[in-house]
Amino acid sequence: MSVALLISSGPIIAANIPAIAQDFPATSLTQVGFLTTIPSLFVILGVLIANLLELRIGKKRTILTGLGLVFIAGIFPALKHDIFSLLFASRCLFGLGIGLFNRLIIQMISDIYHNSPSKQASVIGLESAFEGLGGICLTLFVGQLLKINWYTSFYVYALALPIFAAFLFFVPADKRGLRKGGAEQLTTTSDYPSNNRSLRVMIGFGILLFVIVTIFINYNIQITPLIMEKNIGNATNGSNMIAFIGLGAFIAGFSFGKLYKYLRHYIVPLAILLLGVAMFVTTISQSIILTTFCSMVIGFSFRCIMPYLLHTFTQQIAKMAKLGTTIVLVAYNLGATLSPYEGTLIRQLFHVDSIQSLVSTNAMILLLIAITGFGVAYVKNIKEKAGEPFNV
CATH class of the missing domain: 1.20.1250.20 (MFS general substrate transporter like domains)
Structure with a gap:
C-alpha cells in the first residue's frame, strides 16, 4: 500500500511548470509541459521491462529497483536544476521506475490472496485508494515546498526512501510455492x-x-x-x-x-x-x-x-x-x-x-x-x- 502512494505522483509537479518556464526562457512551454506527461510514456516502457526483469531477479527485487530509481530520479532536479536536458531525462527515468513496480504490486496482491477472490478484490481496491491518497497528499506537500522555490518541491519524492526501506525489511522475498500455488489455482478457475x-x-x-x-x-x-x-x-x-x-x-x-x-x-x-x-x-x-x-x-x-x-x-x-x-x-x-x-x-x-x-x-x-x-x-x-x- 505504501508503494501505491507513489504510482500517481508523476503529475503532481504540474504547479511547477510556470516557474520552470521562467528559468528556461529558451525552452518552449510545450517542452516544459512535457515534464508532467513524459513519465506516463516511460511507465509503459517500465511495465514491459518489468516483465523480463521479474523472471531474472524476482518480484521483490524488481520492485526495489523501481523504488530506488524513483528516489534517485525523483529528487535529482532538486540537486541539479540548471540543465533542462538533465531535468527532462530524470523525469523519463522517474516514469521508468514507476513502471517497474506498477504491475508487480498488483501481481503480489494476487499471489497473496489467490485463495480468497473477495479479499483480493478488497485489497486491489485499497491499492487504488492509496494511489488516490498519494496523489492528494503529495500535491499538498508540493504546494508547500513550492513556496521556497520550484526545484525544492522535488524533495517530495524523498518519500520513496522510507518506502524502499520498509519494503526491503518487512515484505518477504518471492516464494516459489506461493507462485506455484497461485498459478495452479488460477489455471483451474x-x-x-x-x-x-x-x-x-x-x-x-x-x-x-x-x-x-x-x-x-x-x-x-x-x-x-x-x-x-x-x-x-x-x-x-x-x-x-x-x-x-x-x-x-x-x-x-x-x-x-x-x-x-x-x-x-x-x-x-x-x-x-x-x-x-x-x-x-x-x-x-x-x-x-x-x-x-x-x-x-x-x-x-x-x-x-x-x-x-x-x-x-x-x-x-x-x-x-x-x-x-x-x-x-x-x-x-x-x-x-x-x-x-x-x-x-x-x-x-x-x-x-x-x-x-x-x-x-x-x-x-x-x-x-x-x-x-x-x-x-x-x-x-x-x-x-x-x-x-x-x-x-
Whole structure:
C-alpha cells in the first residue's frame, strides 16, 4: 500500500511548470509541459521491462529497483536544476521506475490472496485508494515546498526512501510455492476455455480503458477553463475540482470490495454511466458547489473501473494474468499521455467550438458506451448462472 502512494505522483509537479518556464526562457512551454506527461510514456516502457526483469531477479527485487530509481530520479532536479536536458531525462527515468513496480504490486496482491477472490478484490481496491491518497497528499506537500522555490518541491519524492526501506525489511522475498500455488489455482478457475478468447477480451477491455482514460484526463485538463468560460468560478475553484476528483477516487478504492460483492459485472457499465451523467451535468451546472460534487462523482466512477479490470484479469492463468495487467497499465498510461490530443480530435470530428460543447460531447460518448456495457454485463451474468464461459 505504501508503494501505491507513489504510482500517481508523476503529475503532481504540474504547479511547477510556470516557474520552470521562467528559468528556461529558451525552452518552449510545450517542452516544459512535457515534464508532467513524459513519465506516463516511460511507465509503459517500465511495465514491459518489468516483465523480463521479474523472471531474472524476482518480484521483490524488481520492485526495489523501481523504488530506488524513483528516489534517485525523483529528487535529482532538486540537486541539479540548471540543465533542462538533465531535468527532462530524470523525469523519463522517474516514469521508468514507476513502471517497474506498477504491475508487480498488483501481481503480489494476487499471489497473496489467490485463495480468497473477495479479499483480493478488497485489497486491489485499497491499492487504488492509496494511489488516490498519494496523489492528494503529495500535491499538498508540493504546494508547500513550492513556496521556497520550484526545484525544492522535488524533495517530495524523498518519500520513496522510507518506502524502499520498509519494503526491503518487512515484505518477504518471492516464494516459489506461493507462485506455484497461485498459478495452479488460477489455471483451474479460469473463466475462459482458451487463451486466444481471453486475449480478445483483454484487448477489448484495453481499448475501452484507453478511450475512457483519454476522456477522463481531458476532463481534468478542461474543468478549469470550463468553469471560467461559464463565469461561475476561477482557477482556484478549478484546482479544488481536481482535488475533489482525487477524493472521489480515494472513496472508490476503499468501497470497491463491497461494490464488487453486490454489483459484480455491472460495476463497469454503472461506473461509465455515472461518469457520463456527472460530466454532462457539469456542462449545464451554474453552481460551483454542484460542479465540485460532480467532479468528486467523476473521480469515484473512474476509480471503480481500474480495480475491476485488474481483479478480473488476475483471475486468469498466471501467464494471461500478467498479460492482462500489462494491457491495463499500458492502455491507462498511453491514454494519459495522448489525452491532450483527444480534445483536438473531438473538435475536428464534431465541429465543436467551445469547451462546454467538447465536454458534453465526451459525456454523450460515455453514455453510449455505458448502454452497450449493460448489454454485455447482462449476457455475462446469464452465462455465469448457466455455468457457461463468457466469450466476447
